Amino acid sequence: MSKIVFPAETLELVKKIIARYPDGKQKSALLPILHLAQAEWKWCSPEVMDYVASLLSISSIEVYEVASFYTMFHLEPVGEHVIEYCRTGPCCLMGGVEVYDHLKKRLKINTGETTKDGKFTIKEVECLAACGWGPVFQIREKYYMHLTKEKVDEIIDELSK
């Protein structure tokens, strides 16, 4: 992997984020910057987390303990598209179980796995605050709602292109 450094415009943004908090409280910028780091490098490797620590002048362990607490941060490599489906009650009432089973069959992987070609990873997550529009999954920032088996196929076809 090439050297881990944010592009210049992201570094500008990092500076702006740190300025949201009082002097000396730059550690508050940790979650926003971890999100930027994950957007840049797809997952939070130890090297990425060390880099984030250096940007905030905090120790690496302070980053590790936070990244491992919050479920959005991937601590292992993931595929190009990470599909995070909601497995909580209200989505299940709307047929979520069948839809997600279909997704797993279609991609021939289980929850927590990545397809051989590295294109897709499936993760199971808790309620995404979209219960009335379920079943739901999320790929990066985008919510896919009112899912059916057919819709899942369309989304996968589109992303496989």
Next chain:
Amino acid sequence: MKILTEHIDVPNIDTIDVFMKHGGYSAVQKAIKKMTPDEVTEEVKKSGLRGRGGAGFPVGMKWSFLAKPEGVPRYLVCNADESEPGTFKDHYLMWKSPHTLIEGMIVSSFALGANTSYIYVRGELMYVINILEKAIQEAYDKGLLGKNILGSGYDLDLFVQPGGGAYICGEETALLESLEGKRGNPRNKPPFPAVKGLWQCPTVVNNVESIAATSWIVNNGGDAYAAIGVGRSTGTKLISASGHIKKPGVYEIPLGITVEDFIYSDEWCGGIRDGHKLKAVVAGGSSVPILPAELILTTAAGEKRLMTYESLSDGGFATGTMLGSGGFVVMDETACIVHNTLTFAKFYHHESCGQCSPCREGTGWMDKVLHRIEHGQGRKEDIDLLVDVAKKIEGNTICPLGDAASWPVAAAIRHFRDEFEWHIEHPELATKPGAVFMRKGASWTK
């Protein structure tokens, strides 16, 4: 009567010009130019507005507890972590009409004397964070945020903070830890955030909907707000309706309509989906006790149940529930109570921060035991074991997540014990895909 969502379907209401054309930011004008911070607080007190995040604590009273030592900054933090299963109203409001929240943030920050405020949004809603940040920039450009707002000498900076995917960060002290860049472990109370909150400074944490309602209160007066609703349940409430209804979605209701009306009227949920019957409702998010059809529609005393804090909790936990966050999950006869309870138990197991052993271990036990019941390996003694574990968690933890985990399990067994027994006694039937126990003679059994 719509207070928060009156203009929510107006095209481009998420842009400041359209929002202002519909009366937006008039509360900022009025509060900052014509009122003192104490006068704003007084109106909010008069309104009877209660916290919409779940606990229902009076907002004005919370504000009046805020410590105001000289020379120490005070903070307002908006709780937009919304992660309670069944709840999606804050998501809806911020996505459709971000300025409604921002206006409320300015008014509320002014009342509290905060010069920096944060909106903590669950990280999964990154697209909503982008919407809010764009809207905040528009407000800065119009001089509604920043230095010397509307020439009044009052300064306010407003920032959005993303979470990282942790339900526990909705608990206000865990939220503050998270905002300080730490793991979301709830703090011991006291001290309360009103005295020692963000960076040990006095802080008020309020829900999105609570804060958004303050603009209308400033514009129309606390008395006008209090005139809506019934008794101590004043004003309107956003209800997130999901499950087996004809029209799932977010509805703003005047507190005090009947539950029956809410479920069956075309104005709201539109009734149970065709050909099916109401079986059970979780009325206030996953944490509150589930009730069977009869008890959600009428209280044990035979009165029509209302959508109010008081009526929903009538009868205590024996026959009642709670309004909670307003996450209204409706189930028809096809819903398996054991399966639904299992998903909630898994949720709390996953979301326990692990600090207190009754919660950390107990949520794991409940998940495990429910899992085996659902998968045909239940034992006769498992039902009492679940009740016992739930009892041992309740009241023995640092934060209310422990209670929130134990209540749904205890209530499901209280009202649907026969369904758990059937799973244990007839695993060969219960594990068939889609199999659901039909109680003889129940109103939902066909």
